[in-house]
Amino acid sequence: MQPISSKLILLVISLLTFSNFASSYEIETLEGGLYRFIDDRHRSVFMITKQGALITDPLNTAAATWLKAQIKSRFNVPIKYVVYSHNHSDHIYGAEVFNDPKTIFVAHKLAAQDIHNTSANTVAPDLTFDDEMRLNIGTQSVRLNYHGPNDGRGSISMLFEQQKLLFVVDWIIVGRMPWQKLWSYDIQGMINSTQTVLTYDFTTFVGGHADVGNKQDVAHYLRYLNQLYSQVTAGALAGKSLADIQKSVDLREFSDLANYEQWLPLNIEGVYERLMEESGMGWRPDISRP
Template sequence: MHIRFFSASLLTLFLIVLSAPALSYEIEPLEGGLYRFIDDRHRSVFLITEDGALVTDPMNTAAATWLKKQIKMRFNVPVKYVVYSHNHSDHIYGAEVFNHPDTVFVAHQLAAQDIHNTRANTVAPDITFKNEMLLKLGANTVHLTYHGPNDGRGSISMLFEQQKLLFVVDWIVIGRMPWQKLWSYDIQGMINSTQEIMGYDFTTFVGGHADIGSKQDVARYLNYLNQLYTQVTQSALAGKSLAEIQTSVDLSEFDDFANYDAWLPLNIEGVYERLMEESGMGWRPDISQPK
């Protein structure tokens, strides 16, 4: 009886181990001491110098633990900075792994405010800024900039000046559609922010999701956002219903983007809802409302 129970328990444990998702992490070398860290759908970058490392979004405890071990094993340098891209937990949790008296945590002031107010389970930033900040590490300069509302709170761009590499999370993705119904996105803010970073001197783009790309890829993504927002707005002004807009909007020149067929109707719905609610078009007397 005990032997049978013991065997059944072992079998159950074996099946649980088999069904558990395997942790799959990757580190890809970029240039000038920069590396991209991949955890499933999420990406971050880190910089290695003789004076130490700068780590961006830790993502979660398991991923951060693995990354910390890799930095120690491969490069044997201390982590000097951890920089948060914005306030969303799927990017900034796990920071406790890097918590050390000699490590400085950096975020925009709005992200820090939200982390405090919502009691987010991550390390509170030591340093915050309002508009921009320059971080120096060895011969490297990292330019952090807040561009206004776009996604989440306190979302910033990170320009690694010597490498001419720009890192942005969530409000720009390369080779893929924006996320489904654009939850938490400020669409016009995303357009404004992306237009602003197009004035930066960068050749390589790394996003918090999807592919690595070029400045030209970012320009094409901006073109998609502009056309999406313009077409949906014009259709709403004409009094069309959401269903009518979803069948009339033509963005087929971007049909090579991943998830185009599945997410285009959702992208349209997300823009439409924000126009109706946040822009107040749903109660404007000068617009013929759909029935």
């Protein structure tokens, strides 16, 4: 019997690994040529037209490789645009898979700046904007808007205008609590940004995590953020300790959100830390500390 070559062993391992990755990926049909791409707990959206495809966050190299192959086999159209939602690597890595002279990479100027300054291992944007940009493919249009600080740098909303579908990553999540201690969030900024997008004409919401929802779900999420922020702020102004605030905050109205029991204390802690540090309440002479 001939010995198995090391190259053959590596090939088999690579195929098995790719197969395992592929089994965790899904493409869900939305509406009007839109699709949601799912990689474990991350989501992105892409649009297919006769003229080509618009891809949002590529997520990572393995996911992007699988998605590119699926678009080729299912639709056989070129990739016209890749749009980054913001600067965080768990959403915009893997873009090299789509790197082609005919593909335009798009991001807000602050996300592009951060990608450059931090030498992020992704494709640098070709096209940037300040406040608003509209991308057109055939009869379809996508409106990109920057709303100020909310999560990361250069985080934007994407409104697929004909389908009335809004895509936002990280700073709006429907059907689930905000992520644990809200580490990278500007919480007041999230509130401001969410208030703005609720004035937009959309009926379907897709986030970079969690569920697909509607405008009512986004409004429910905004009420949670407002009450969380206001109740923690009131406790801090009263000189309560973090532990006392965690005991006194009453947000049972939002117990329908996934991870409510596990993450509510963490959400409260995250808001409290932002108030003490970023808002400077920790060293204000008019606020007593326990």
